[in-house]
Amino acid sequence: MPVPELTPPQSSLPDAASRFGAHVLAEAAARACDIKAATGDPPDPPPVPSPALPPLDAPAAAAPAPGIDLERILRGPSGLGTQGLHLFRQEEPLLGQEKHPVPSAAPAEGRPIPGLYHHPVPEPDPVRVEEVSRRIKSWALDEVALYPDDWEEEFDGFSVGRYMVACHPDAPTVDHLMLATRLMVAENAVDDCYCEDHGGSPVGLGERLLLAHTALDPLHTTQEYQQPWARSLHADAPRRAYRSAMEYFVQAATPSQADRFRHDMARLHMGYLAEAAWAQMDHVPEVWEYLAMRQFNNFRPCPTITDTVGGYELPADLHAQSAMQKVIALASNATTIVNDLYSYTKELDSPGRHLNLPVVIAEREGLSDRDAYLKSVEVHNDLMRDFESHAAALAADCPVPSVQRFLRGVAAWVDGNHHWHQTNTYRYRLPDFW
Ligand SMILES: CC(C)=CCC/C(C)=C(\C)COP(=O)(O)OP(=O)(O)O
Numbered sequence: 001m002p003v004p005e006l007t008p009p010q011s012s013l014p015d016a017a018s019r020f021g022a023h024v025l026a027e028a029a030a031r032a033c034d035i036k037a038a039t040g041d042p043p044d045p046p047p048v049p050s051p052a053l054p055p056l057d058a059p060a061a062a063a064p065a066p067g068i069d070l071e072r073i074l075r076g077p078s079g080l081g082t083q084g085l086h087l088f089r090q091e092e093p094l095l096g097q098e099k100h101p102v103p104s105a106a107p108a109e110g111r112p113i114p115g116l117y118h119h120p121v122p123e124p125d126p127v128r129v130e131e132v133s134r135r136i137k138s139w140a141l142d143e144v145a146l147y148p149d150d151w152e153e154e155f156d157g158f159s160v161g162r163y164m165v166a167c168h169p170d171a172p173t174v175d176h177l178m179l180a181t182r183l184m185v186a187e188n189a190v191d192d193c194y195c196e197d198h199g200g201s202p203v204g205l206g207e208r209l210l211l212a213h214t215a216l217d218p219l220h221t222t223q224e225y226q227q228p229w230a231r232s233l234h235a236d237a238p239r240r241a242y243r244s245a246m247e248y249f250v251q252a253a254t255p256s257q258a259d260r261f262r263h264d265m266a267r268l269h270m271g272y273l274a275e276a277a278w279a280q281m282d283h284v285p286e287v288w289e290y291l292a293m294r295q296f297n298n299f300r301p302c303p304t305i306t307d308t309v310g311g312y313e314l315p316a317d318l319h320a321q322s323a324m325q326k327v328i329a330l331a332s333n334a335t336t337i338v339n340d341l342y343s344y345t346k347e348l349d350s351p352g353r354h355l356n357l358p359v360v361i362a363e364r365e366g367l368s369d370r371d372a373y374l375k376s377v378e379v380h381n382d383l384m385r386d387f388e389s390h391a392a393a394l395a396a397d398c399p400v401p402s403v404q405r406f407l408r409g410v411a412a413w414v415d416g417n418h419h420w421h422q423t424n425t426y427r428y429r430l431p432d433f434w
């Protein structure tokens with residue numbers, strides 16, 4: 001198995017990545033200045049000075065400020081003689097090696113949900129997108145036999161390469177991006193094949209999830225029983241995908257990063273089970289109960305690997321502090337409600353009743369579909385603002401480079417996730433409410 005090219009953990013914030021998620025740190029700097037002004041102390045400099053940061057009060061959902069070519073900045077210097085200037089040199093594409101043809105990186109399209117608070121991001125680097133798309137298809141087909149031929153269009157339409165490149169702008173190499181991309185594909189395989197529209201069912205889901213979870217958190221038992229367990233990890237596509245994606249991840253992650261990921265995946269599986277229980281009972285939970293379930297059935301395992309994908313480590317104690325846990329939960333909840341909003345019409349069209357926030361609010365609060373949807377947009381916006389203000393407060397309170405970079409990485413994931421949902425018109429289409 002190819003070993004991912006590793007960078008030392010605890011690397012400092014590279015210049016090319018220092019602008020991502022910058023609004024969080026910019027807000028922290030502004031907050032620190034306000035506090036100093038109120039107490040009469042001279043203001044401190046911003047936690048991570050960055051000449052190319054957008055203005056402190058840069059509006060959300062607005063194009064980058066004139067004169068700031070974000071994409072160019074993020075690429076770093078180019079041209080003859082600049083190779084040595086890149087801390088995170090992007091690899092050259094492996095042209096002419098397309099064993100499995102991949103669709104070329106689609107240009108951004110789709111419109112944002114009106115009134116949705118979000119930060120637009122530059123279109124992800126097409127060179128990286130192309131290479132990640134090529135490698136993930138090869139992994140899916142050749143290493144884990146993920147899907148039959150007739151799912152190919154759907155696999156391509158998911159555009160996981162664009163997704164992960166947009167969410168991890170500070171990944172040092174394509175190998176690092178692949179860590180996130182394999183896991184994303186594996187997580188969706190489990191969701192589709194065990195829970196949802198590719199043969200999934202709430203019946204027997206607990207058993208399937210538990211056995212698949214052992215691909216992430218291995219069984220340790222007597223030799224006699226160890227072997228049938230090891231064979232079981234090859235028994236279906238979701239387990240093959242989890243096993244392989246985790247094997248790559250563990251090689252690149254520190255032990256505590258791997259354990260963080262296992263914990264987040266256990267949370268995810270618990271959320272799937274609550275959703276399945278309600279489906280079996282044909283029960284619509286109260287809104288707060290739905291939000292509690294969705295805090296677990298949630299994208300959380302994706303932004304929380306931002307440090308592994310970035311080639312550094314947020315130490316376990318700093319990750320575990322309650323302020324960080326709150327920031328992670330708020331960010332992950334915002335990303336997941338984004339999914340509820342963009343996938344609303346897809347889920348209305350799917351068989352049976354598919355719970356999402358607008359559906360639950362309409363049912364439980366007696367609102368029209370439109371008003372429930374618009375209220376859900378407000379819930380999302382409140383979550384986003386809470387995420388950003390708590391992240392800013394934590395960044396100001398804890399000026400440790402790995403904390404600052406992790407917070408930026410989470411913010412970048414939030415923005416990239418929105419971008420992917422907005423632009424994935426193969427998968428999602430907006431309702432006709434405006
Ligand atoms: C961690 C991860 C990628 C989990 C998969 C669970 C998942 C697909 C979501 C949190 C998104 O929700 P949903 O199942 O509603 O996805 P779609 O609307 O079908 O895109």
Ligand SMILES: [Mg+2]
Binds near residue numbers: 339340347
């Ligand atoms: Mg959805």
